[in-house]
Amino acid sequence: MQDSEIAKRGLVLLGCGKMGSAMLEGWLARGLPSGSVWVTDPYPSDWLSAQGVHLNEPLPANPAIVLVAVKPQMMAEALPSLQALGNGETLFLSVAAGVTIANYEAILGAETPIIRAMPNTPAAIGQGITAIAGNTRATSHHMDMSQDLLSAVGEVVRLDNEGQIDAVTGVSGSGPAYVFHMIECLAAAGEAQGLAPEMAMKLAQATVAGAGALAQQSDESAAQLRRNVTSPNGTTQAGLEVLMKDDGGLPDLIKATVAAATDRSKELANG
Numbered sequence: 278m279q280d281s282e283i284a285k286r287g288l289v290l291l292g293c294g295k296m297g298s299a300m301l302e303g304w305l306a307r308g309l310p311s312g313s314v315w316v317t318d319p320y321p322s323d324w325l326s327a328q329g330v331h332l333n334e335p336l337p338a339n340p341a342i343v344l345v346a347v348k349p350q351m352m353a354e355a356l357p358s359l360q361a362l363g364n365g366e367t368l369f370l371s372v373a374a375g376v377t378i379a380n381y382e383a384i385l386g387a388e389t390p391i392i393r394a395m396p397n398t399p400a401a402i403g404q405g406i407t408a409i410a411g412n413t414r415a416t417s418h419h420m421d422m423s424q425d426l427l428s429a430v431g432e433v434v435r436l437d438n439e440g441q442i443d444a445v446t447g448v449s450g451s452g453p454a455y456v457f458h459m460i461e462c463l464a465a466a467g468e469a470q471g472l473a474p475e476m477a478m479k480l481a482q483a484t485v486a487g488a489g490a491l492a493q494q495s496d497e498s499a500a501q502l503r504r505n506v507t508s509p510n511g512t513t514q515a516g517l518e519v520l521m522k523d524d525g526g527l528p529d530l531i532k533a534t535v536a537a538a539t540d541r542s543k544e545l546a547n548g
Contacts, residue, residue, distance in 0.1 A: 284313045287340040292347030293318040299401045303429025345371040356384050364388040368419045375545040378412045390414040392423045395445045405431030408445040447539035
């Protein structure tokens with residue numbers, strides 16, 4: 278952990294479910310002392326209880342950061358207890374979906390440094406991608422600190438403004454579910470062509486995982502990788518002609534899918 282300020286002043290983790298546990302495991306592995314971490318969670322796991330952190334104890338007076346990782350419906354109950362840390366030097370970093378910076382400012386005070394983050398579920402295995410945006414009180418140092426913390430569970434990108442969070446939700450936040458559904462559909466299609474269910478699912482899972490890893494590691498664009506696989510008049514071209522058709526093909530379907538998720542994210546944020 279490059280930022281000794283966190284080790285000295287302390288980090289408060291509010292909520293330690295799958296996402297919180299994955300982050301905490303990453304921080305401890307990178308050298309953050311367990312004695313510098315305070316965790317508040319009503320139902321701590323056996324793993325959490327064994328980490329040597331301050332568990333459900335009184336919080337430090339001026340921690341470097343409070344990371345909010347409780348479910349949105351628990352927010353109203355959890356945050357008021359932290360009001361004493363608002364309008365001060367403590368940075369609030371939220372990974373709670375649908376809770377806006379304005380929501381936090383209303384509870385904690387407008388002078389509170391706040392950064393909102395949108396991670397996704399592959400963060401639970403250190404393969405996530407998280408987008409962050411801060412309020413006017415969040416300094417470049419705060420952004421660096423947040424990026425360092427969140428990089429423990431995957432890549433981090435910085436947004437120009439909080440308004441882009443809804444689109445991020447539609448693409449990467451909800452996106453893993455789209456990909457899981459594609460795996461389901463690919464496996465079902467394999468079954469329809471005569472493969473055993475277990476074999477079809479294994480082929481679908483490995484194909485999606487391998488293609489994603491290749492796309493991420495290659496210097497070539499996704500479009501070029503697609504072209505590399507597509508021999509003229511071959512099997513791949515035959516399949517892609519169905520998938521890429523102008524009317525009702527995958528481009529239209531995915532565009533509508535992401536738009537629907539983005540619109541719903543906006544609705545939820547607006548109450």
